[in-house]
Amino acid sequence: MDYKKSERLNNLSYAIRGPIFDKAQALEAAGHNIINLNIGNPAPFGFDIPDEIVEDMILNIRNAQGYCHHLGIFPARKAIMHYTQQIGIQDVRIEDIFIGNGVSELIVMCMQALINPGDEILIPSPDYPLWTTAVGLSGGKAVHYVCDEQADWNPDVADMASKVTSKTKAIVLINPNNPTGAVYEKDVLEQIVKLARENNLIVFADEIYDKILFDGNKHVPIASLSDEVFFMTFGGLSKNYRATGFRGGWVIASGAKEKAKSYLEGINLLASMRLCANVPTQYAIQTALGGYQSIDDLVAEGGRLRKQRDLIHYRLTDIPGITCVKPKGSLYVFPKIDMKKFSFGTDEQFTLDLLTEQKILVVPGSGFNAFDKDHFRIVFLPNAETLDKAVDGITELLDEKRVNIPASAIS
Numbered sequence: 001m002d003y004k005k006s007e008r009l010n011n012l013s014y015a016i017r018g019p020i021f022d023k024a025q026a027l028e029a030a031g032h033n034i035i036n037l038n039i040g041n042p043a044p045f046g047f048d049i050p051d052e053i054v055e056d057m058i059l060n061i062r063n064a065q066g067y068c069h070h071l072g073i074f075p076a077r078k079a080i081m082h083y084t085q086q087i088g089i090q091d092v093r094i095e096d097i098f099i100g101n102g103v104s105e106l107i108v109m110c111m112q113a114l115i116n117p118g119d120e121i122l123i124p125s126p127d128y129p130l131w132t133t134a135v136g137l138s139g140g141k142a143v144h145y146v147c148d149e150q151a152d153w154n155p156d157v158a159d160m161a162s163k164v165t166s167k168t169k170a171i172v173l174i175n176p177n178n179p180t181g182a183v184y185e186k187d188v189l190e191q192i193v194k195l196a197r198e199n200n201l202i203v204f205a206d207e208i209y210d211k212i213l214f215d216g217n218k219h220v221p222i223a224s225l226s227d228e229v230f231f232m233t234f235g236g237l238s239k240n241y242r243a244t245g246f247r248g249g250w251v252i253a254s255g256a257k258e259k260a261k262s263y264l265e266g267i268n269l270l271a272s273m274r275l276c277a278n279v280p281t282q283y284a285i286q287t288a289l290g291g292y293q294s295i296d297d298l299v300a301e302g303g304r305l306r307k308q309r310d311l312i313h314y315r316l317t318d319i320p321g322i323t324c325v326k327p328k329g330s331l332y333v334f335p336k337i338d339m340k341k342f343s344f345g346t347d348e349q350f351t352l353d354l355l356t357e358q359k360i361l362v363v364p365g366s367g368f369n370a371f372d373k374d375h376f377r378i379v380f381l382p383n384a385e386t387l388d389k390a391v392d393g394i395t396e397l398l399d400e401k402r403v404n405i406p407a408s409a410i411s
Helices: 019-029 051-059 075-085 102-114 129-138 159-164 184-201 257-273 279-290 297-298 304-317 348-358 384-401
Strands: 099-100 120-125 143-148 168-174 203-204 230-238 247-256 377-378
Touching: 019 159, 019 348, 051 143, 051 384, 075 099, 075 168, 099 102, 099 257, 102 129, 102 184, 102 203, 102 230, 102 257, 120 129, 159 184, 159 257, 168 184, 168 384, 184 203, 184 230, 184 348, 247 257, 279 348, 348 384
Parallel strands: 120 143, 120 168, 168 203, 203 230
Antiparallel strands: 099 247, 230 247
């Protein structure tokens, strides 16, 4: 008898490292040079962790030899608590902060601690696919609500409200958003808080990109808007501090915590079972949050991330048949292909053709649970020369696949 994977995994996927990624790996193994625009990993593109963060971790390495408290070391949780005070999240105590091996681990833990079979979680479309997968892995059902491309990718609160049922347990927000680069407007967040309050829903706020903001846009932590809703707010070192490999993340409980005593006990149990999070990395958290915020230089006018965002957006929108909302935050653009003008049929076929013919790796929008199969995501971490070369390849492929539209079909 063959050993088969759990049936819980049958309908789950993670497209960022899915079949197209596997195909890219095979091409690289065969000697091809691939332009990798598929994953938000700063280090390979010359974005180093600030020196003082590395120095403090090294300085404390002897103190990090043993297990620590299962919720995290005190100085790190204290620094996170102080950060909540800076950004307006009220009444957060040390015991309300859970440190994990990156936000990814904490997302899975938070879903496992909450979901019973059949429970529903509202998740944005498009989303960061780990959320959808974590819900499914925990026995729940991901119900996707619309983020409106015509409204700068802000959530459609009316659509969200229409999908609340007696089985709905929570709303997930990703702000700033991956993959769209949206930074949500305050009035939209206030509407979501009202919806959560009226329906007794938890709000899970994935705010890992909260400092990666362009053009003067401001991030509003949704947990700062109410004390009548229970919030779980996620943050970490991976993006703001370019420390993806350190695997340092946290989640903060706030708001109506009196409604969540049993749930928090469940998360506490799961945190105990994994003994503790990576201890050396925890010694970097206080330095990161309290030190010089070098990310501000990268996103400011003239900063490298800002210039690369501007370049990729300009080059893409200059291609006939491509439109793209300019990202206000995060590390991604999410262009739309007018499929009527090309012979691809789906975003997956486009990404496969782009990889096999141009040796450029991107992720199809359907991998982010987008309703329409006509988007793709590009990471703009590579330098300008690489981005230019990538767009040249995209342009060449689109020109090859462009179809002639009869004049009678043009309105």
